[in-house]
Amino acid sequence: MEAIWAKPPKEVTDETHTAFYKFLANAFDEPLDVLHYRADAPLEIKALFYIPSFHSEKHGMGRMEPGVSLYSRKVLIEAKSPDILPDWLRFVKGVVDSEDLPLSISREKAQDSVLIGKLRKAVTRKFIAHLTKMSKKDPAKYKGEFYREYAYFLKEGVCQDYEFQDQLSKLLYFETSKTMNGELSSLEDYLSRCTPEQKEIYYLCAPSRELAMESPYLEAFEKAGREVIFVFTPIDDFVMANLKKFEGRDIVTAEKSDLDLGETKDSDEQGKESGNVTEKLTNEEAADFCKWFQKILPDKVMSCKATTRLSSSPAVVTNNESGAMRRMMRMVDTVEAGLDSNPLQKQQVEINPNHPIIAGINSIREKEPTLAKVCAEQIYDNCLVAAGLLDDGRSMLPRLNDILLSVVKGASRDLPITPPAEEVETHTEQIDDIPATPQAEEKETSTTEK
Numbered sequence: 001m002e003a004i005w006a007k008p009p010k011e012v013t014d015e016t017h018t019a020f021y022k023f024l025a026n027a028f029d030e031p032l033d034v035l036h037y038r039a040d041a042p043l044e045i046k047a048l049f050y051i052p053s054f055h056s057e058k059h060g061m062g063r064m065e066p067g068v069s070l071y072s073r074k075v076l077i078e079a080k081s082p083d084i085l086p087d088w089l090r091f092v093k094g095v096v097d098s099e100d101l102p103l104s105i106s107r108e109k110a111q112d113s114v115l116i117g118k119l120r121k122a123v124t125r126k127f128i129a130h131l132t133k134m135s136k137k138d139p140a141k142y143k144g145e146f147y148r149e150y151a152y153f154l155k156e157g158v159c160q161d162y163e164f165q166d167q168l169s170k171l172l173y174f175e176t177s178k179t180m181n182g183e184l185s186s187l188e189d190y191l192s193r194c195t196p197e198q199k200e201i202y203y204l205c206a207p208s209r210e211l212a213m214e215s216p217y218l219e220a221f222e223k224a225g226r227e228v229i230f231v232f233t234p235i236d237d238f239v240m241a242n243l244k245k246f247e248g249r250d251i252v253t254a255e256k257s258d259l260d261l262g263e264t265k266d267s268d269e270q271g272k273e274s275g276n277v278t279e280k281l282t283n284e285e286a287a288d289f290c291k292w293f294q295k296i297l298p299d300k301v302m303s304c305k306a307t308t309r310l311s312s313s314p315a316v317v318t319n320n321e322s323g324a325m326r327r328m329m330r331m332v333d334t335v336e337a338g339l340d341s342n343p344l345q346k347q348q349v350e351i352n353p354n355h356p357i358i359a360g361i362n363s364i365r366e367k368e369p370t371l372a373k374v375c376a377e378q379i380y381d382n383c384l385v386a387a388g389l390l391d392d393g394r395s396m397l398p399r400l401n402d403i404l405l406s407v408v409k410g411a412s413r414d415l416p417i418t419p420p421a422e423e424v425e426t427h428t429e430q431i432d433d434i435p436a437t438p439q440a441e442e443k444e445t446s447t448t449e450k
Helices: 014-025 113-137 139-160 162-169 187-192 209-213 216-224 234-243 267-274 283-296 323-331 356-364 369-387 393-414 421-433 438-449
Strands: 033-039 045-051 067-072 075-078 093-097 173-176 200-205 229-231 249-253 301-306 315-318 347-351
Touching: 014 033, 014 045, 014 093, 033 113, 045 113, 113 139, 113 162, 139 162, 139 173, 139 234, 162 234, 187 200, 200 216, 200 234, 229 234, 234 249, 283 301, 283 347, 283 356, 283 369, 315 369, 347 369, 356 369, 369 393
Parallel strands: 067 093, 200 229, 200 249, 301 347
Antiparallel strands: 033 045, 045 093, 067 075, 173 229, 315 347
């Protein structure tokens, strides 16, 4: 094949690029995009990069090898060199040719590692700039084709390549609480919709958008009118933890305690506006309930306090470890089955004193202490489920059966006593069989004569 990377980019046709890509990558598809450029500074570079239409790692084919070969003056120095592009760009296929590289006699490696480092930075920076240009000029292609296929690699770069972390963070897209289902928004777009007084970027990790929208952690942000970024995979959660900041604003989880969301409507005020005023706990009753809740669950609850962040949920756990990260760690756990190398720590619980479940448990905790304790344990497990921290839901089954049994027994006592339908029919038949009185017979006779 001809060394088309040495030609001026405008002289190479799309058909030539397609043929060279199939030869270079041993592929049968057409490239999704092409980057062909020349540069004189900081090094003399002729580079040709192809983005395949798909990658093989998602099909369980194992980790891909580097796909870019190093040349000097059209002479192959190293095929599929791991030194030209960072590992997170291993999906890229292509050629880099530089005449500034001094060669060893064996031509297996370049002698000057400093020059290789400069070359690596230059081509990586250029490729990221190319992706940025694509996201601005052709967002449909970037989000619909490239990002859908290669988002994982960009997120891997954010977590590994701290030198280019800021540039890569601008290429990330997520769903948010204010976008439509499937609609992606960048962090820059998110900030453009924020109010000036908002100093933090909020995100919530959930398995799906539906579960994120129903999460109790979202309630406070809906009351405050704040937008929340939704992340659905463990690597997304890991990306947010690694970024920490974007454009000077801290990135924090929605599960954080003591959120400063400005003025929000108290759940009691919302209840009055909607006409749904329910029994609630006073401040003293809420404090006593929290002490009791922590006392009956000493091995599970580190602290308990009342909160105004909730409206339709009875309680949440805050400042907890990431549920997604916990599940990922358990997947790679090599400890023998039956032994837990990562036991769940005690949790900080925040209760909603205006919720009828909390008020109901508070009213029965002295009259029915056993039932109240069972309900409190279920409330705690519900919090773990909402946070994604419950390792095995089967642990709740005996308790749920006890609660259902209590409900059924209570409902049975409250039902009015009515005779079965068969007894009613029999009773009616008996009434029909009773002989008529003489007065009734006389009335019947007179009516017939008339």
